[in-house]
Amino acid sequence: MILGYDREIWKEFTVKVPVTVTLGKNYSHFLLTGKSGSGKSLSANWYMYQMLHNRESRVYIADYKAGEEYEALEGSPSYASGEDAFQMVKDFYGLFQEIRKNRLHPQIHHTIYIEEWYGFLSYAEGKDKKLKTELMSMVGEILAVGRGLNIGIMLCVQRADASHFSAGTREQFQTVICFGRCSAEQFRMLGFHGELESNPSSNYKAGEALVLIDCQDSVREIIVPFIENEDVLCKQVRHYLDKQPTIAELIQAVAEGESRISSV
Numbered sequence: 001m002i003l004g005y006d007r008e009i010w011k012e013f014t015v016k017v018p019v020t021v022t023l024g025k026n027y028s029h030f031l032l033t034g035k036s037g038s039g040k041s042l043s044a045n046w047y048m049y050q051m052l053h054n055r056e057s058r059v060y061i062a063d064y065k066a067g068e069e070y071e072a073l074e075g076s077p078s079y080a081s082g083e084d085a086f087q088m089v090k091d092f093y094g095l096f097q098e099i100r101k102n103r104l105h106p107q108i109h110h111t112i113y114i115e116e117w118y119g120f121l122s123y124a125e126g127k128d129k130k131l132k133t134e135l136m137s138m139v140g141e142i143l144a145v146g147r148g149l150n151i152g153i154m155l156c157v158q159r160a161d162a163s164h165f166s167a168g169t170r171e172q173f174q175t176v177i178c179f180g181r182c183s184a185e186q187f188r189m190l191g192f193h194g195e196l197e198s199n200p201s202s203n204y205k206a207g208e209a210l211v212l213i214d215c216q217d218s219v220r221e222i223i224v225p226f227i228e229n230e231d232v233l234c235k236q237v238r239h240y241l242d243k244q245p246t247i248a249e250l251i252q253a254v255a256e257g258e259s260r261i262s263s264v
């Protein structure tokens, strides 16, 4: 999957060199952070499009905010907005549990995309404190154990405070993408180090980011390609979502010992 193009090379030579990660054993979890308007959601849409189009992962979406940018997904069984977002996380966690219990190792990756995690948590807390704890613990467990089962989380949050994750599970994101201008405090929090003290992101535009990828040499600066028509991109995502099995169907397939869970 292409995260974006190397910003430095682009600025110097106008050549697009992709910065990529391959979903699977080493790269399951993605953290997208950045202030409002920095380009998280639009970039996430492009990432989901690639995962589905390249058959790298099935994708399920929990969007409590019910963002305008995902309007074309409304009605898809793989997309849940508002209150239904809780059920989507629970269902995905159920699938994770079934896969683990049955000691399966699906060939295909399964990803849950969670929009605006902080808002989701605050909303849950406002409804019932237990709900927030439950959400954090389900997400924490998938972050801790999902990688080996080809199960991952792509999570969007404006500020990735440690308190938004259960017991150190924030450290489990193998790919951290920090969009737009970011405070020095956020950098350090996310594991960016020394060379960034000068905070190069201070003049980043929407869709420009710093990326930290486990086992890759250094921090990379990227530009997500300009997406001219957000609506068309979202409709493409919808097209693929409609073709994939629902979580309920996958759970049933696991129970019945079918191979559908493994194959595309």
Ligand SMILES: Nc1ncnc2c1ncn2[C@@H]1O[C@H](COP(=O)(O)OP(=O)(O)OP(=O)(O)O)[C@@H](O)[C@H]1O
Pocket: 034, 035, 036, 037, 038, 039, 040, 041, 042, 043, 069, 158, 179, 206, 207, 224, 225, 226, 227, 228
């Ligand atoms: N790759 C891109 N191509 C074109 N426009 C972009 C791109 N990334 C961001 N933008 C512009 O920036 C705007 C804000 O992007 P986006 O909605 O993704 O931000 P966000 O970080 O999700 O904000 P919030 O936290 O408020 O949800 C978009 O509506 C679009 O106009």
Ligand SMILES: [Mg+2]
Pocket: 040, 041, 042, 067
């Ligand atoms: Mg957004």
